[in-house]
Amino acid sequence: MAKHETPLLDQLESGPWPSFVSDLKWEAEVRAKNEKGIDYQIPVDVCDDLLGLLELSYKHGRTHWKHGGIVGVFGYGGGIIGRYCDQPDAFPGVAAFHTVRVAQPSGKYYTTKFLTQLMDLWDLRGSGLTNMHGSTGDIILLGTTTPQLEEFFYELTHEMGQDLGGSGSNLRTPADCLGTSRCEFACYDTNDLCYNLTMEYQDELHRPAFPYKFKFKFDGCPNGCVASIARSDISFIGTWKDAIQVDAAEVQAYVDGQTPSNGGAHSGRDWGPFDIVKEVVDLCPSECMKYEGGKLSIDDRECVRCMHCINTMPKALHIGKETGCSMLVGAKAPIVDGAQMGSLLVPFVEVNKEDDYQAIKDVIELIWDYWMEEGKNRERLGELMLRQGFKTLIEKCELDPVPQNVQHPRTNPYIFWKEEEVEGGWDRDINEYRKHHNR
Numbered sequence: 001m002a003k004h005e006t007p008l009l010d011q012l013e014s015g016p017w018p019s020f021v022s023d024l025k026w027e028a029e030v031r032a033k034n035e036k037g038i039d040y041q042i043p044v045d046v047c048d049d050l051l052g053l054l055e056l057s058y059k060h061g062r063t064h065w066k067h068g069g070i071v072g073v074f075g076y077g078g079g080i081i082g083r084y085c086d087q088p089d090a091f092p093g094v095a096a097f098h099t100v101r102v103a104q105p106s107g108k109y110y111t112t113k114f115l116t117q118l119m120d121l122w123d124l125r126g127s128g129l130t131n132m133h134g135s136t137g138d139i140i141l142l143g144t145t146t147p148q149l150e151e152f153f154y155e156l157t158h159e160m161g162q163d164l165g166g167s168g169s170n171l172r173t174p175a176d177c178l179g180t181s182r183c184e185f186a187c188y189d190t191n192d193l194c195y196n197l198t199m200e201y202q203d204e205l206h207r208p209a210f211p212y213k214f215k216f217k218f219d220g221c222p223n224g225c226v227a228s229i230a231r232s233d234i235s236f237i238g239t240w241k242d243a244i245q246v247d248a249a250e251v252q253a254y255v256d257g258q259t260p261s262n263g264g265a266h267s268g269r270d271w272g273p274f275d276i277v278k279e280v281v282d283l284c285p286s287e288c289m290k291y292e293g294g295k296l297s298i299d300d301r302e303c304v305r306c307m308h309c310i311n312t313m314p315k316a317l318h319i320g321k322e323t324g325c326s327m328l329v330g331a332k333a334p335i336v337d338g339a340q341m342g343s344l345l346v347p348f349v350e351v352n353k354e355d356d357y358q359a360i361k362d363v364i365e366l367i368w369d370y371w372m373e374e375g376k377n378r379e380r381l382g383e384l385m386l387r388q389g390f391k392t393l394i395e396k397c398e399l400d401p402v403p404q405n406v407q408h409p410r411t412n413p414y415i416f417w418k419e420e421e422v423e424g425g426w427d428r429d430i431n432e433y434r435k436h437h438n439r
Helices: 007-013 020-033 046-060 111-126 147-159 191-198 202-206 248-255 308-312 359-374 383-390 390-396 423-437
Strands: 065-067 083-085 099-102 129-132 139-142 218-219 234-240 288-291 295-299 323-329 343-349
Touching: 007 020, 007 046, 020 046, 020 129, 099 147, 111 147, 191 202, 191 218, 191 234, 191 359, 218 248, 234 359, 248 295, 323 359, 323 383, 343 359, 343 390, 359 383, 359 390
Parallel strands: 218 234
Antiparallel strands: 065 083, 099 139, 129 139, 234 323, 288 295, 323 343
16 A cells, blocks of 8 residues: 555556656565565665655656765765755655666676666665666666665675666766667777776776766767767767778669668558658758669769668668777757757777777867866856857867867858967068968
C-alpha cells in the first residue's frame, strides 16, 4: 500500500507511452514485498518517499531538493553527486539521496553478468533506481545514503573491476558511439580512442581541478549518433580527406528500384519509386552532385560530409579511404551565454593508434593549459572562446589558421596587428608578391 497520495503524478501514467511514475511505483512495491529477502542497506520506503516528494514539488511548483555540496569516496573528488531533500521529517526515506555515476564501457557494451552484478549491488546499497544513460554518458544510479558510498565503491571496484564516472569541475566520463566495432560508416575506432583517453586522463577525471566541467565525445562519422557537436567541449567527429567511393552498378540498382533506398527504412509506407535527383542530388546542401546521362558525379572539393547521400544509398556510396577525425570545440547546453554548437578547430587529424594518439593529446593539453589559466570559475571552454575570441584559442593551440576555421566573413572594420606582424612585415609581403609574380 502506497504511503503517499499522488494524484498529480498519476496523470503521467494516463498517456499511451511508458511512464517513469509506473516504474517508481513498481520498484516501491517490490521493495515493500521484498520477496527476494534482500537485506536493504537504505530505508525500504525510499521509492515511496521519492514519489511523495515529487508530488509535493508538482503541487508547489518548485523543487524540494537542495544540493548536498561535496560528498564522495576517499581519494576521489568526482563521481558522486550529493543530494538532500528539504523535507526530511516528512520524507525520511529520501533525507539523503545521493547519485552515483559509474563509468560506462566504450560503446556501452555489456555482459548480462555485469548488469546482473551491478543491479544486485544497487538493490542492496541503493534505491534500485537507475538512468541508463545520462547525458554525460555514465550509468546513473539514483539514490543512496552517505554510509553506503564507501561500501558500494569498494564492491564496485574490487569485485566488479569497474570505476566511478566524473562529476564536478573535472573531465566528465568520455562517451562514444559503436564506431568500427559495428558501423560501416565509422572513420576511426571510437571505442579505442575513448578508452585510451579515459585511461590517460584518470587524474583529470577523478580529481576536480578545472574551472568547470569538460566533456569529450566521440562520433565515428558525421551522422553524429552521440550528438558530440552539440554537447561536448571537444568533439571528435570522423571524416575523410579523399573522394566518396562510388559503385556505379549499385547506383543504377537504386535508380532501377532493385535496391531500396535508406536501407529499406520506410516504416511500411509506400513512398513511390526512388527518384535519385529529387531524393539525393537536389537535397545536397553544397550542390556538389549531378546525375546526368545515367551517371552520378560528385565534386568532392565542395562536399561538406553531411552523409545524406551515403545514408540514402549505402550500397552505392561509401566514405573515403583516407579517414581520420575533425576536432571541434566549445559546445555546451545553456549556462551563461546560451547553447553553443562546436566550432571547428582541427579540420583533420589522423587517429593513429601506433603513436598512442599523440597528435590529439597535444591539442587537448594545450587547450587545457589555456583554459585553466584564463577561464573564470564555472566558465566553460565555449564561453571563454566567446569572451576572448576564437583567434586566441587557435594561437594558444599553436595552430595556423585555415579557411575551415572561418565561420563567416569578417564584419568588424577594425583590424588589430601585432608588432611583429607590422615591423617589416608589409615590405616583406610586397617583395614576396613581386618575386612570385615577376613584377
